[in-house]
Amino acid sequence: xxxxxxxxxxxxxxxxxxxxxxxxxxxxxxxxxxxxxxxxxxxxxxxxxxxxxxxxxxxxxxxxxxxxxxxxxxxxxxxxxxxxxxxxxxxxxxxxxxxxxxxxxxxxxxxxxxxxxxxxxxxxxxxxxxxxxxxxxxxxxxxxxxxxxxxxxxxxxxxxxxxxxxxxxxxxxxxxxxxxxxxxxxxxxxxxxxxxxxxxxxxxxxxxxxxxxxxxxxxxxxxxxxxxxxxxxxxxxxxxxxxxxxxxxxxxxxxxxxxxxxxxxxxxxxxxxxxxxxxxxxxxxxxxxxxxxxxxxxxxxxxxxxxxxxxxxxxxxxxxxxxxxxxxxxxxxxxxxxxxxxxxxxxxxxxxxxxxxxxxxx
Numbered sequence: 134x135x136x137x138x139x140x141x142x143x144x145x146x147x148x149x150x151x152x153x154x155x156x157x158x159x160x161x162x163x164x165x166x167x168x169x170x171x172x173x174x175x176x177x178x179x180x181x182x183x184x185x186x187x188x189x190x191x192x193x194x195x196x197x198x199x200x201x202x203x204x205x206x207x208x209x210x211x212x213x214x215x216x217x218x219x220x221x222x223x224x225x226x227x228x229x230x231x232x233x234x235x236x237x238x239x240x241x242x243x244x245x246x247x248x249x250x251x252x253x254x255x256x257x258x259x260x261x262x263x264x265x266x267x268x269x270x271x272x273x274x275x276x277x278x279x280x281x282x283x284x285x286x287x288x289x290x291x292x293x294x295x296x297x298x299x300x301x302x303x304x305x306x307x308x309x310x311x312x313x314x315x316x317x318x319x320x321x322x323x324x325x326x327x328x329x330x331x332x333x334x335x336x337x338x339x340x341x342x343x344x345x346x347x348x349x350x351x352x353x354x355x356x357x358x359x360x361x362x363x364x365x366x367x368x369x370x371x372x373x374x375x376x377x378x379x380x381x382x383x384x385x386x387x388x389x390x391x392x393x394x395x396x397x398x399x400x401x402x403x404x405x406x407x408x409x410x411x412x413x414x415x416x417x418x419x420x421x422x423x424x425x426x427x428x429x430x431x432x433x434x435x436x437x438x439x440x441x442x443x444x445x446x447x448x449x450x451x452x453x454x455x456x457x458x459x460x461x462x463x464x465x466x467x468x469x470x471x472x473x474x475x476x477x478x479x480x481x482x483x484x485x486x487x488x489x490x491x492x493x494x495x
């Protein structure tokens with residue numbers, strides 16, 4: 134059996150194999166009335182089709198815990214029960230295909246209120262005051278307001294409340310988005326955090342918000358279900374930029390992972406970048422895998438690798454070499470929803486398939 138297609142068990146959840154669908158923003162949520170932030174028919178087909186095509190874990194895109202925590206008005210949300218109810222048909226369908234439904238929770242912070250990547254001539258743009266660890270802006274985006282200590286505490290509770298709703302909606306995996314320059318990452322990185330109180334300055338202080346969120350979410354999220362944390366292992370700023378503010382580093386990621394492990398995080402989803410628009414990122418096949426490997430080996434916590442993983446043998450070798458326990462697949466699944474099934478065929482593994490498709494595999 135290829136390493137990529139062996140089962141993985143985390144807490145009481147069994148993943149049929151280790152080829153997973155990464156969370157990817159779709160900018161297709163409801164934007165009007167009581168259904169604002171609810172997933173649409175687009176999400177049902179987008180996520181359901183990858184489950185039917187063999188993904189062992191199907192992860193819903195970054196879903197906001199607060200209306201002002203969205204990247205755009207088109208983002209999914211989980212700050213009310215109506216949104217949770219709307220997700221239920223998706224989790225039911227994904228589960229019925231033998232896949233595990235997961236969801237990623239986020240607050241965009243200073244990267245919020247930015248719109249979607251393509252224009253909508255039928256809708257006037259909407260904007261709101263963004264917030265962050267400090268008032269440092271991201272590139273040319275508007276200057277955010279600095280969160281007060283009371284506001285930080287409120288957001289910690291919002292994460293926990295969204296976690297409870299995720300469980301009610303039928304999700305079996307929860308991931309906290311602490312990467313790509315979003316709010317949790319904004320507190321972690323000295324590039325975006327210029328605070329001078331207990332949430333800024335030293336590494337211990339910059340870790341505080343991430344650890345408080347994780348603690349609250351782990352208490353709210355069912356004990357038998359796994360909790361993931363997506364991290365940017367590096368800001369790609371060390372020594373390669375003229376910016377006066379340093380970035381988040383791999384060594385700091387290792388300390389964070391060790392602390393998260395003690396709080397009940399079951400897997401580190403290891404990505405990179407996102408704090409600075411001008412960071413010099415060296416991109417190539419498997420370019421982030423070494424970060425995953427280091428976290429896995431030094432902290433002894435399960436990891437998932439992500440980033441330009443596009444070939445079956447490549448994905449299998451990442452697992453075989455012990456560099457990760459699973460791989461998250463993103464753009465390759467947008468180009469080819471059946472990539473995972475085709476990879477199984479190429480590697481000599483057999484995946485189950487919906488009975489409606491039986492005639493294609495006889």
